[in-house]
Amino acid sequence: MTHALDLDQIYAFAVGLGRRAGELLLARAEQRISGTAEAVLEKDSAVDIVTQTDEDVESFIRNAIQAQYPTHKFLGEETYAKGQSRDYLIDDQPTWVVDPLDGTVNYTHLFPMFCVSIGFVVEQKPVIGVIYSPFQDQLFSSCTGRGAWLNERRRLPLLQKPSIPPMPAHAPSQCVFACEWGKDRRDHPDGNLYRKIDSFLNMAVERGGREGKGGMVHGVRSLGSATLDLAYTAMGSFDIWWEGGCWEWDVCAGIAILLEAGGLVTTANPPEDINAPIEDFKLGSRLYLAIRPAGPSSTETARESQERTVREVWRRVRNLTYERPGC
């Protein structure tokens, strides 16, 4: 199927579309700032304004895609959320996977870490990714074989001269670890929040602590946007991102960009045998572990150092329980 698609043309279209959609997000934010957004005059209406923006930007993106590529499929967060099914809907057809607004809470509070996320999937593989964060004017983009980029001029990862740094010898030590608290806030020791916090703590505590699980990461970061977490992992700014609970539109573009930059993506949940060959991520699995692009060292290939890091993370995290039919 891929050979019949003009990926260069589709990529250029996606980049332009991402920019325009992000500008629309920003224009709506500016209306709130200038006090000209009608609904803002009503009490507690920020959430409604955001919902409306989410829907409008998704329509804008969907319409543009349907006009340009009427045979392509479209999967958007808003459209999906209104449907009855929670099935994974992506098949082998060329499919656009879109989150019109990732970082919704940030957008509501006007914290700049929000973005539009446009992924293009062919034969189940994310081949194009465009993420645009308009308040920061940061555009991340990639197309298979054409590199991953920040603002179309800085190649990702940022550090690659003279060579991309290998993963640290004692990873997760020296690593920046990105993670999110999520929406599941049940006060239950077996709920996802407690599973996450146990895992975050294991990653953060001094080496030797937590019955040998202490990872002493260099820093723990939570931005409130899965999409931007992935973008900064592609940049090399974050070394490790571990998450459960997000959906394919939250991660599709980010995974495309991270893979093109040389990153590794697998599942958040440790397999029974963590020394078995590391399986590829499943786009609809809602469970993700991402490692930044790495270079080789004198003792390891790049991939070996990434896989070592994956296993060191798996040794320190608890299984998360986000499920969906058929996954």
Added chain:
Amino acid sequence: MTHALDLDQIYAFAVGLGRRAGELLLARAEQRISGTAEAVLEKDSAVDIVTQTDEDVESFIRNAIQAQYPTHKFLGEETYAKGQSRDYLIDDQPTWVVDPLDGTVNYTHLFPMFCVSIGFVVEQKPVIGVIYSPFQDQLFSSCTGRGAWLNERRRLPLLQKPSIPPMPAHAPSQCVFACEWGKDRRDHPDGNLYRKIDSFLNMAVERGGREGKGGMVHGVRSLGSATLDLAYTAMGSFDIWWEGGCWEWDVCAGIAILLEAGGLVTTANPPEDINAPIEDFKLGSRLYLAIRPAGPSSTETARESQERTVREVWRRVRNLTYERPGC
């Protein structure tokens, strides 16, 4: 003392200085990206490059200040860290309080959340603040009586038309809560890391959970920069920032900006009687709780809604144990 100072002139000088210092930070980062930073060629030298940058930028700022205002005192992170004393050194003299590079771990990893922070204190009060985050090109600035600004054109907080939103009725619910994991990673239930995590969890868990302490905040954010946490609180993007362990140069400029924007700053640690009048922050206390600028509601003044939020935070957090002589 203040009446003898030309604050307008000093403010303009501080803004220019912040920009130039930030550009120097960015230029050094660009050298790492382009592979032209000499030391980058050596193994594991990123940390040394950063230390050197930190020192060079502090010297640049100190020299500029001493040339322009030879009678003013200067307190910089690097100079202080090399001294023997851990005393609080700020007296009633006009004093510049400077962190040449806040978010050092971010800078090392080239995550954009790093900045230069320049505060100016007169009679113990932060009267001017300049924070410049050059990768994001975000300049936050304020001077007493002249407002707080983003990039010298957007007044802070961002949302103030038709009026600044009051704190949510059930705060910390609906609030974005900013916090940092810090460097104290001891695996001890009474160490600061566990005190912090218990507090974060109380803030995050569903209402009614954690024996009534569940705060169900809208989101938990950790950026790795106390200075930028404060800047985003002044912007109104973060509602609450709670932190222990940072130093006066980490917070001086941010507190100046937040106060000028209309925020409230007090101590992180709940007093014995949390219903007693809320005390002002102490710049050298290493313990801070900041609340965003708020507007009045039909039932509360702005200050009342901020103070209510302070007490709701205090009900949910544990005391932190960061100490220094004389505080």
